[in-house]
Amino acid sequence: MCIRDSHRVGAWEAFDTFEGMRVLAGDSVGRRRPAVLEGSHGKGRFVLAALHFDKLDGMTEDGATFQAAPSDFRELSRRWFKGLHGYVGLVRTGRAPEATPSPPWAAPAPSPFIEGSFTIAVLPDTQVYAERYPQHFIAQTQWITENTDALDIRYVLHLGDITNRNSPEQWANAKTAIDVLHDAGIPYALAPGNHDYGPGGNASNRDTLLNDTFPIESFGGWPTFGGTHEEGKLDSSYHVFTAGSGDSLRRFLVLALEWGPRTSCVAWANDVVARHPGHEVILVTHAYMFSDETRYDWQTRGKSQTWNPHSYGMAKLEGGTHDGQELWEKLVSKHAGFIMTLNGHVLNDGQAWLESTGEHGNSVHQMLCNYQTWHEGGDGYLRLYEFRPNGTVQAKSYSPVLDRWLTEPDQQFLLTFPGRAASGRK
Numbered sequence: 001m002c003i004r005d006s007h008r009v010g011a012w013e014a015f016d017t018f019e020g021m022r023v024l025a026g027d028s029v030g031r032r033r034p035a036v037l038e039g040s041h042g043k044g045r046f047v048l049a050a051l052h053f054d055k056l057d058g059m060t061e062d063g064a065t066f067q068a069a070p071s072d073f074r075e076l077s078r079r080w081f082k083g084l085h086g087y088v089g090l091v092r093t094g095r096a097p098e099a100t101p102s103p104p105w106a107a108p109a110p111s112p113f114i115e116g117s118f119t120i121a122v123l124p125d126t127q128v129y130a131e132r133y134p135q136h137f138i139a140q141t142q143w144i145t146e147n148t149d150a151l152d153i154r155y156v157l158h159l160g161d162i163t164n165r166n167s168p169e170q171w172a173n174a175k176t177a178i179d180v181l182h183d184a185g186i187p188y189a190l191a192p193g194n195h196d197y198g199p200g201g202n203a204s205n206r207d208t209l210l211n212d213t214f215p216i217e218s219f220g221g222w223p224t225f226g227g228t229h230e231e232g233k234l235d236s237s238y239h240v241f242t243a244g245s246g247d248s249l250r251r252f253l254v255l256a257l258e259w260g261p262r263t264s265c266v267a268w269a270n271d272v273v274a275r276h277p278g279h280e281v282i283l284v285t286h287a288y289m290f291s292d293e294t295r296y297d298w299q300t301r302g303k304s305q306t307w308n309p310h311s312y313g314m315a316k317l318e319g320g321t322h323d324g325q326e327l328w329e330k331l332v333s334k335h336a337g338f339i340m341t342l343n344g345h346v347l348n349d350g351q352a353w354l355e356s357t358g359e360h361g362n363s364v365h366q367m368l369c370n371y372q373t374w375h376e377g378g379d380g381y382l383r384l385y386e387f388r389p390n391g392t393v394q395a396k397s398y399s400p401v402l403d404r405w406l407t408e409p410d411q412q413f414l415l416t417f418p419g420r421a422a423s424g425r426k
Contacts, residue, residue: 015034015035015037015048015050018034018037018102020039020101021034021038021039021048021101021102022039022099022100022101022102023036023037023102024036024037024038025051034102035049035051036048036049036050036051037049039099040098045091045096045099047087070301070304073304107408108407108412109407110405110407110412111386111394111396111407113150113151114386114388114389114394116389117151117152117387117388117389117394118151118152118153118154118243118386118387119151119152119153119384119385119386119387120153120154120155120156120157120282120387121144121156121157121382121383121384122156122159122342122369122383122384122385123140123141123157123158123382124159124344124350124369124371124372124378124381124382124383125160125161125193125344125371125378126140126158126161126163126174126177126377126378127161127162127163127164127193127195127372128372128376128377129173129177129377129378129380130162130163130164130170130171130173130174131163131164131165131170131173131377133376133377134173134176134177136376136377136378136379136380136401137173137174137176137177138176138177138180139400139401140177140380140382140400141156141177141178141180141181142180142400143382143400144156144180144186144382145180145181145184145186151384151386152243153186154187154241154252155187155188155189155224155252156187156188156189157188157189157191157254157282157342158178158188158189158190158191158284159193159284159286159342159343159344159345159369159370160190160191160192160285160286160344160345161193161194161195161196161372162174162190162192162193163195163196163201163209164195164201165195165200165201166195166196166197166198166199166200166201166208166209167201167209171210171212172213174213178190178214182218187222187224187225187239187241189237189256190210190214190234190237190256191256191257191259191285191286192210192258192286193259193286193287193345194259194260194287194307194312194345196208196209196210196259197259197314198313202313203259203312203313204312204314205314205317206235206258206314208235210234210235211232211233211234211235214234216228216232216233216234219234219237224239224240226238226239226240226253227272229257229258229264229265229268235258236255236258236261236265236269237256238253238255238269238272239253239254239256240252240253240254240276240279241254243387248389250280250387251276251278251279251280252279252281252282253272253273253276253279253280253281253282253337254281254282254284255269255272255273255281255283255285257269257283257284257285258285259285259314260286260287260310260314260321260322260323261285261321261322261327262319262320262321263319263320263322264319265319266322266326266327266330266331269283270330270331270334270335273331273335273337274335276337277337278337279337280337281335281337281338281339282338282339282340282341283327283331283340283341283342284341284342284343285327285341285343286343286344287307287309287323287324287343287345287346288324288327288342288343288366288368289341289343289346289354289366289367289368290305290324290368291346291347291348291349291352291368292305292352293353294352294354295323295324295354295366296308296309296323296325297323297324297325298310298311298326300325306347307346308323309321309322310323324341324343324366327341328356332358332364332366334358334359335358335360336360336361336362337362338358338362338364339362339364339365339417339420340364340365340366340367340385340393340415341365341366342367342369343367344368344369344370344372345368345370346368346370347370347372347373349410350368350369350370350371350372350373351370351410351411352366352367352368353365353367353368353410354366354367362417362419362420363416363417363418363419363420365415369383369397379399379401380399380400380401381397381398381399381406382397382398382399382400383396383397384396384398385415391416391417391420392415392416392417393414393415393417394412394413394415395411395412395413395414395415396411396412397411
């Protein structure tokens with residue numbers, strides 16, 4: 001059984017190892033993340049499930065219950081427990097297959113870098129590093145500077161939650177790490193997350209130390225720095241850069257938007273894209289994709305997709321907020337130049353990938369990447385997007401802390417863009 005191919009309407013944790021166990025259900029081919037295991041003990045059997053299909057209802061602070069799970073989740077829960085009951089019956093009557101251990105999952109080799117490619121490096125949520133493990137943050141940016149020439153790294157994009165508590169100490173740690181890039185002349189874009197706003201990072205308002213730490217004047221001499229939504233504030237900015245030359249010249253536009261972009265910010269972003277025809281556009285904002293392979297959609301999914309920007313105090317302020325579905329409808333889908341969106345924020349497995357077609361027939365890859373729940377806030381893992389000469393993009397995941405590549409299907413995968421030439425032109 002592959003739960004991931006069923007749109008993952010159920011939620012689960014995963015078992016790290018399954019030696020001597022039979023995998024009954026997982027989230028992908030190859031049993032990389034098994035969710036249900038079966039073992040034998042004497043004449044008996046036992047089943048271990050990391051699923052939590054029983055969490056169908058929630059409770060408010062005053063004790064009232066509400067349906068926390070959507071109808072598809074509730075139906076899957078019903079079918080799951082019905083199936084489990086039936087399977088127990090097969091075991092008791094001796095009609096169930098033997099609990100033959102599944103072979104271990106074998107990771108593929110890291111994908112090699114192709115000559116003529118260039119790279120965009122991505123820093124997912126660094127909040128735990130800024131709070132407790134600043135050496136991991138520095139290791140990330142130091143590795144980028146040391147490999148910029150070899151990998152032709154053109155830009156570094158931060159997905160938000162630069163800090164965890166929006167405190168002077170944590171912003172100082174973040175600045176120390178980011179200054180490694182700045183001092184090396186490597187351009188970067190910062191998209192603040194919910195933990196970068198409000199008292200203690202609670203996102204109750206839009207007060208942030210981002211602009212005190214990274215004053216707009218420090219970007220004035222950059223040829224790639226295009227401008228900001230609000231004068232003197234880095235919360236939402238845009239950046240332009242090129243790659244290749246001659247007929248293979250590619251022009252890129254990066255939109256790094258604030259947490260839960262306001263209506264005025266979305267209007268500004270639309271204007272920026274309209275003023276840059278012929279550019280391939282990348283949207284960076286902290287919350288866009290959820291871990292169920294769909295966009296955040298408050299209107300239809302509500303609280304079943306946890307941590308939606310609409311569920312924070314900031315959403316009640318003037319100017320409102322936008323989640324992934326709203327950004328898709330009001331911004332991303334409307335422009336032929338969009339090729340991808342990047343976000344962090346979401347916990348669970350911290351990964352998601354959705355390909356959608358915009359109004360102009362362009363393929364847009366929308367991706368979530370977040371390692372903050374991993375050991376020591378992520379063990380320094382970062383995401384690399386290698387733009388290859390044939391027009392494809394190879395996603396890769398690497399930790400300079402562990403010197404280790406991740407090659408699972410959700411960590412190493414290939415993006416294609418039907419109808420778009422290697423030059424980026426339709």
